[in-house]
Amino acid sequence: MTELAAGFSDNIKNALAVLPEKPGVYLMHDASGKVIYVGKAVVLKNRVRSYFRNLASHTPKVKAMVAKIAEIETIVTSSEVEALILECNLIKKYRPRYNISLKDDKTYPYLKVTVQEDFPRLYVTRRQLRDGARYYGPYADAGAMHATVKLLRSMFPLRTCRKMNPDRPCLNYHIKRCLAPCAGYISKADYHKMIKSVCMVLDGRTTELERDLKQQMQEAADNYAFEEAARLRDQLQAVARLNEAQKAVTNNGGDMDIFGLGQDMTGLCVQLFFVRKGKLIGRDNFFLPDGGDTPQEVMTAFVKQYYNEATFIPKEVVLPYLPEEDEKQLIETWLADKAQRRVELLLPQRGVKKDLLKLANENAVKLLNERLRKGSLSLKNDLQAAEELQQALGLEHPLERMDCFDISHTQGSETVASMVVFRNGTSSKKDYRRYKIVSAEGKPDDFKSMQEVVYRRYRDYE
Structure with a gap:
């Protein structure tokens, strides 16, 4: 001891x-x-x-x-x-300092389907609660997520209101963006069929959804419900376009998550490909700081944290580095308990899965290169702007700091001055200041206001 x-x-x-x-x-x-x-x-x-x-x-x-x-x-x-x-x-x-952090201190959004409600809604949330709803995500690419929401709402006229008004349908009903469940214009059973279709799209089961929509459309036509059949036809066409846009990558029609890893001087990037029913339906990427951990340690920690919050666990998880054997078996057991079926961690040596893993790794490196290039380009532009301003003003020394002032008031009252600061051509928000002007209160006098703020700012300088 x-x-x-x-x-x-x-x-x-x-x-x-x-x-x-x-x-x-x-x-x-x-x-x-x-x-x-x-x-x-x-x-x-x-x-x-x-x-x-x-x-x-x-x-x-x-x-x-x-x-x-x-x-x-x-x-x-x-x-x-x-x-x-x-x-x-x-x-x-x-969020301990010395642990590998999945989200790099960011909160990624989820898509929430409130299946516990009589007439469920679809909306974006950043909180995952145990309330009976279905959550999809987290989504690192918020733009792609909002595009998905827009597509789904154009395909399926879901309600968007938090509280239904039973008196009369709202504008969304009249512009055919909602089927007015609040007014009883659609039954719970029919509405839940639509919600089931939404969940199938989010699960990546578009081929199965196409088959179901064809069957429902045919049944509606056989019952002479032609308006319903036309609506289902439009949904079917939209799903077909979505299905065509998704690239088939495997022949076995399985579900996989494929993790790629890249590393450079700026940190680490994990690229995640989602394969559902044999089709590549989307991707996410995560940037992490480099804490000196080995690639194996990074992937082991990342997989545990990611699937602790993930809403869907596929049968196969393809990794560029497998955990130690004991840790691998433990994670597989944990994931199997969560998914209620067998889950396997893989490091493929040949075939389609190896090609997809290589592609994920290449994409991770590409994202890091783009981030590094954009950062260098931004720095170059800032320095160039500072040099050009120095030349235009005829200054002998580089323009290291620049204070910029502006005056604002409401018809002469509530006068304030704002100061923004640039260091070497780059904005320094920590140095921003705001001043409440007293000398020109009650009358619009920008010159006197500017005199006061400049005096207050530099009166302690010799």
């Missing part, structure tokens, strides 16, 4: 002395009490103690983390799978 904890505080020594020999989760706290790392272990005693042995052999990231640990907290679980689930939830809750 002395050898293990030499050089560490009494809190650390005491915590290491009473570690349980059971599976669970450990939380590392810094001196301020903030959680800086969350991990799981098959045997807490062995895993936690390993951080304080042979410090010279650890990576720079682990060395930096261990140096900041002031307190260790452990939570015992009944199984390693339970520890994995708890680890994911705690990482999501605390």
Whole structure:
């Protein structure tokens, strides 16, 4: 024990002395009490103690983390799978500095279908609740997600109102954007058929949806319900166009998620391809900071955090780097419990899956290159603008900082001045200021207002 904890505080020594020999989760706290790392272990005693042995052999990231640990907290679980689930939830809750963060501190949107309601709605949300609704996402590309919502609402006239008004239909009914369930113009059964079709599109089951719509259209025509048949025909044509736009990538018609990984000086990028029923229906990308972790560690942490929140888990998850064998089996068991069927993590060596994995990796690298190029281009343009302004003003030295003022008032009252700042041609929002003008209050005098704000800004400078 002395050898293990030499050089560490009494809190650390005491915590290491009473570690349980059971599976669970450990939380590392810094001196301020903030959680800086969350991990799981098959045997807490062995895993936690390993951080304080042979410090010279650890990576720079682990060395930096261990140096900041002031307190260790452990939570015992009944199984390693339970520890994995708890680890994911705690990482999501605390966002520790030394854990790999899936979302890079951003909140991605979901599509929510309120199937628990009599007449469900479809809308965008950033909160995933346990309210019986169906959630799709998260979507990293918000533009593509809103395009999907627009397409679905053009195909299926769903209600958009939060509270239905039973007195009379709203404008959406008259412009054929809603079937007015509030006025009883459509039954619950028929409306839920439409919601089922919406969910099939979001699940990527467009071929199956085409078959169902053809059958419903034929039944409507046989019953001489020609308006209903025409509406179903329009939906069928829209789904057919969507089906054609989706590229068939496999012959077995299976569901897969394909993860690609790219890395450069700016960080990491994970590219995710969604394959549903053998067709590539969409993609997401995630940018992560480079914390010095190995590609295998990055993908292992990413997969756990992603599927802890994902609403659909495919049968196959294709990865550029597989977790360690024990960790791989644990994740597969966890995902199988969530999906209620077998889930397999794969690293393909040949065939279509390998080609798709290569494509995902190439796209991840491409996104990083584009981000780097755009950042360099933006910096170049800013510096060029500053140099051109320096030449136009005849300045001897580079234009490092520029303060810009403007006056605003309402017919002479409530006069305010705003100052925006540019450093080396780039806006510096942290230096922005706003001043309430008192000398010109009650009369519109921009010159006096400007005199006051310039004096107040520079009166302390010699």
